[in-house]
Every structure is written in structure tokens, then in C-alpha cells.
Amino acid sequence: xxxxxxxxxxxxxxxxxxxxxxxxxxxxxxxxxxxxxxxxxxxxxxxxxxxxxxxxxxxxxxxxxxxxxxxxxxxxxxxxxxxxxxxxxxxxxxxxxxxxxxxxxxxxxxxxxxxxxxxxxxxxxxxxxxxxxxxxxxxxxxxxxxxxxxxxxxxxxxxxxxxxxxxxxxxxxxxxxxxxxxxxxxxxxxxxxxxxxxxxxxxxxxxxxxxxxxxxxxxxxxxxxxxxxxxxxxxxxxxxxxxxxxxxxxxxxxxxxxxxxxxxxxxxxxxxxxxxxxxxxxxxxxxxxxxxxxxxxxxxxxxxxxxxxxxxxxxxxxxxxxxxxxxxxxxxxxxxxxxxxxxxxxxxxxxxxxxxxxxxxxxxxxxxxxxxxxxxxxxxxxxxxxxxxxxxxxxxxxxxxxxxxxxxxxxxxxxxxxxxxxxxxxxxxxxxxxxxxxxxxxxxxxxxxxxxxxxxxxxxxxxxxxxxxxxxxxxxxxxxx
Numbered sequence: 001x002x003x004x005x006x007x008x009x010x011x012x013x014x015x016x017x018x019x020x021x022x023x024x025x026x027x028x029x030x031x032x033x034x035x036x037x038x039x040x041x042x043x044x045x046x047x048x049x050x051x052x053x054x055x056x057x058x059x060x061x062x063x064x065x066x067x068x069x070x071x072x073x074x075x076x077x078x079x080x081x082x083x084x085x086x087x088x089x090x091x092x093x094x095x096x097x098x099x100x101x102x103x104x105x106x107x108x109x110x111x112x113x114x115x116x117x118x119x120x121x122x123x124x125x126x127x128x129x130x131x132x133x134x135x136x137x138x139x140x141x142x143x144x145x146x147x148x149x150x151x152x153x154x155x156x157x158x159x160x161x162x163x164x165x166x167x168x169x170x171x172x173x174x175x176x177x178x179x180x181x182x183x184x185x186x187x188x189x190x191x192x193x194x195x196x197x198x199x200x201x202x203x204x205x206x207x208x209x210x211x212x213x214x215x216x217x218x219x220x221x222x223x224x225x226x227x228x229x230x231x232x233x234x235x236x237x238x239x240x241x242x243x244x245x246x247x248x249x250x251x252x253x254x255x256x257x258x259x260x261x262x263x264x265x266x267x268x269x270x271x272x273x274x275x276x277x278x279x280x281x282x283x284x285x286x287x288x289x290x291x292x293x294x295x296x297x298x299x300x301x302x303x304x305x306x307x308x309x310x311x312x313x314x315x316x317x318x319x320x321x322x323x324x325x326x327x328x329x330x331x332x333x334x335x336x337x338x339x340x341x342x343x344x345x346x347x348x349x350x351x352x353x354x355x356x357x358x359x360x361x362x363x364x365x366x367x368x369x370x371x372x373x374x375x376x377x378x379x380x381x382x383x384x385x386x387x388x389x390x391x392x393x394x395x396x397x398x399x400x401x402x403x404x405x406x407x408x409x410x411x412x413x414x415x416x417x418x419x420x421x422x423x424x425x426x427x428x429x430x431x432x433x434x435x436x437x438x439x440x441x442x443x444x445x446x447x448x449x450x451x452x453x454x455x456x457x458x459x460x461x462x463x464x465x466x467x468x469x470x471x472x473x474x475x476x477x478x479x480x481x
Contacts, residue, residue, distance in 0.1 A: 003229030024275040030215040039212030045205040061206035064116035074122035075135045102205040129174035132189040138167035173225035234259040234266040290323040300343040320349040321356045332367040341392025415473040417448035436461035441475040
């Protein structure tokens with residue numbers, strides 16, 4: 001698989017696109033003046049405790065209070081304790097929190113809509129090869145590392161951490177890494193944690209204790225180091241930043257290339273905006289002529305697979321199997337590109353053969369292996385549905401790139417012209433309605449009234465005029481002069 005990171009910058013923002021074999025699978029952007037929030041550590045102030053909801057709201061200095069759920073709580077450290085990491089911990093419970101008290105929290109999900117950031121007291125500090133967990137005595141290894149290499153890495157980390165508290169998770173990128181490099185990064189994370197504790201002892205809540213790396217550094221660490229890939233950018237500063245980062249981790253600086261074209265032409269050359277526009281539509285067409293329809297609701301994301309224009313040649317079962325198998329890769333790509341999370345339900349075309357259903361499920365699991373986000377999928381149900389969950393840590397593409405329609409308020413539906421015409425008729429039939437008046441309404445409503453005048457007994461003194469209105473259902477009535 002060929003992996004490419006495309007980075008472009010302008011005066012307002014940094015944009016990064018991830019391509020796998022030339023296909024856009026991920027897109028993120030970050031304003032130049034505002035770094036991402038996920039991973040940031042705050043000394044917050046508990047603003048409200050809700051025992052009945054097993055949760056609390058915490059002021060971390062953002063526009064809205066963050067949300068801390070009891071299931072996201074780990075040991076509560078006493079940052080004022082100067083004894084190092086061996087501070088005083090308590091078993092986690094929302095009832096232990098007191099309104100107005102300080103608490104160390106980490107952002108795990110960006111604010112979305114009217115919801116504040118999701119918070120956790122299970123602190124983690126990510127590096128390129130390992131993740132440091134200050135409050136857990138545990139050594140874990142990525143599931144993608146197996147055999148003797150898995151045992152080697154686990155033994156090295158266990159030996160290196162014997163003298164310190166806390167745990168480590170060994171990342172996929174650590175495969176084949178020398179012990180000296182692991183030791184260097186582990187010590188760096190320990191030093192970073194010591195600095196965070198020192199800031200926490202001196203700060204008054206709410207305060208930022210640690211900011212996660214910027215978008216470029218995060219994606220190089222999270223994406224590029226998981227697989228062998230290259231960076232292509234049209235910004236000299238971003239190119240130098242990427243080279244320094246890769247060099248510090250023992251990777252060749254030659255992996256970073258400066259785009260030779262004119263500024264702003266990098267995304268245009270790879271048709272990134274064209275792919276983003278397609279990802280904002282509900283319907284996605286497959287090469288065979290079949291299609292996928294993706295619709296997000298408050299509760300879940302529904303994904304429907306349709307045969308569309310594809311009719312097949314052999315049988316209905318073979319046609320359904322062919323479309324479903326083709327749809328799997330595109331569904332996973334769209335999930336990653338759109339940043340969809342939470343509960344997802346995929347409605348595949350019904351298949352009767354057990355072998356086909358098993359092959360489809362195996363293909364879906366294989367495709368999801370390339371996804372960085374954690375997911376869990378259930379077997380195909382008798383109705384041909386696949387239910388899955390996917391961890392949501394950032395705003396999805398639709399929320400980033402679009403806003404709520406002022407006409408339909410996000411419903412995607414408008415009152416029918418006949419309904420607005422009926423409302424006008426009811427208003428004009430009131431006791432205090434003028435006998436002579438001018439009604440201003442949308443062009444669609446006026447056209448409907450003119451074509452159906454025999455259905456409405458409007459007085460002869462009533463005239464209509466079409467105009468641009470805030471909403472298609474909006475109308476005004478003013479006395480005629």
C-alpha cells in the first residue's frame with residue numbers, strides 16, 4: 001500500500017490529507033491560531049456534579065464546560081503532593097468530586113454541536129513508539145505486533161520501567177525499534193509528566209497544563225509511522241518541521257518532499273476538494289453502478305447499499321454479493337474520510353448463502369484493520385444488517401465543512417406549498433383581516449396559489465407578489481394602499 005500525507009498551509013489554516021494508493025481516506029484541518037483540543041491536559045474546576053447521571057461538568061476554560069463521565073474516571077491524583085508519581089490516589093467515583101474543587105483532566109473528544117468536550121482522568125501521554133500511562137501499572141503491546149517481536153518489545157519496556165511508576169502501551173510503530181530509542185522516548189515522556197505535575201502544583205484552575213502537538217506532528221506520529229509512507233507539502237516551514245520530526249525518530253529526512261508547483265495547487269492536483277465535496281453528499285456511486293446512501297441522525301449513522309444501475313448477469317444472489325463486496329471498501333473509506341463515529345448500522349443487500357455472508361463479514365473486518373480509530377462490529381443479522389461502533393474523537397467532516405440550513409433548520413424538509421397557502425387563507429379569513437391587502441410569499445407558494453385559485457376563496461381585494469423570503473414558508477400581509 002502506498003501511503004502519502006499531503007500538507008498545505010495558508011494564512012488561516014493547516015490542511016492535511018491522507019492518501020492510500022491514491023485514494024483520499026482522511027482529511028483534517030486546523031486553524032493556524034487554534035490547535036486541536038484532543039490530548040490536552042487541564043487543571044479544571046468542577047462546576048456541577050450529577051450523581052444521578054454518574055457524571056460531572058468541569059470548567060477547563062473553554063466556551064462550554066467539559067463533560068466527565070464516571071466510566072472515564074481513573075485514579076484521582078493529588079497534584080499538590082510533592083512525592084512524585086506515587087501521589088495519593090482514590091478509587092474513582094463521581095461522588096468523590098466536590099463542586100469548586102480542582103481536578104486534572106484530559107480531553108478525549110472535541111466539542112460537538114451544543115456538547116462540550118469529553119473529558120477523562122485516565123491520563124495518557126503519547127509518543128511515537130510508546131504511550132505513557134502515569135496512573136496504570138501495565139505494559140501492553142499493539143495487536144498488530146506478534147510473535148518474537150512482541151515478546152522482545154514487552155521485555156524491554158518492562159525492564160526499562162522497573163524503576164518508575166506508571167505503565168506503557170507499545171505502539172505499532174515500535175516494531176523493529178532499538179532498545180536505546182525506546183529508552184530515550186520513555187525518559188522523555190517521564191520528564192514531560194514531571195513538568196506537567198510541576199505546572200499543576202503552581203496553577204489555579206482552570207488552566208492548561210499541556211497542549212498536544214499540532215496537526216502536522218500528530219498525523220506524522222499517528223499515521224506515517226504506522227506504515228511506510230511519504231510527505232508532500234507546498235509549505236517550506238511544514239516541510240522542515242516534518243523532516244526534523246522524522247529525523248528525531250530515526251527516519252530519513254528524504255521522506256519529505258516539497259511540492260514544485262505553485263502555492264495552493266497541491267490539493268488541486270490531487271483533486272482533494274472534489275473528493276471532499278463528494279463526501280458531503282448522501283449518495284456515493286460505485287464503479288459498477290451500485291450506490292451507497294449515508295445518513296447521519298442524532299442516534300446513529302445509517303448506511304444503505306443499493307444495486308442502483310447494476311443488474312448483474314448470473315443471478316440475484318450473485319448480483320447482491322458482487323455489489324456488497326464492492327461496497328465494503330468504499331463504506332470503510334467513507335467512514336474514515338467523513339470521521340463518522342458512535343453507532344453505525346450498515347444495511348447490505350440481502351444474501352441467502354452463508355458462505356457469501358461470511359466472506360462479506362471477513363472483508364469488512366479486513367478493511368477496518370486499516371482504520372486508526374477503534375471499532376467493534378457484530379455479525380451480520382438475519383435482516384442483512386451489520387451493527388458497529390467506532391470511537392469518535394473529532395468532529396465529523398459534515399460538521400466541519402457545513403452549517404445548519406436556515407430554511408429547514410437541518411431537517412432537510414420544508415412545508416409543502418399547499419400548507420403555506422392554507423395558512424395564508426386562514427389568516428385572511430380572520431375577523432380583523434384587511435379586505436384589501438398585498439400578500440408577499442415565496443415564488444413557489446405564489447405559483448401554487450395562482451394555479452389553484454378555484455380552491456381558495458380569497459376576497460377580490462387580495463393580491464399576491466413573489467419575493468425572496470427567509471424561508472419558503474414565510475409570508476407577510478400588508479394593507480393595500
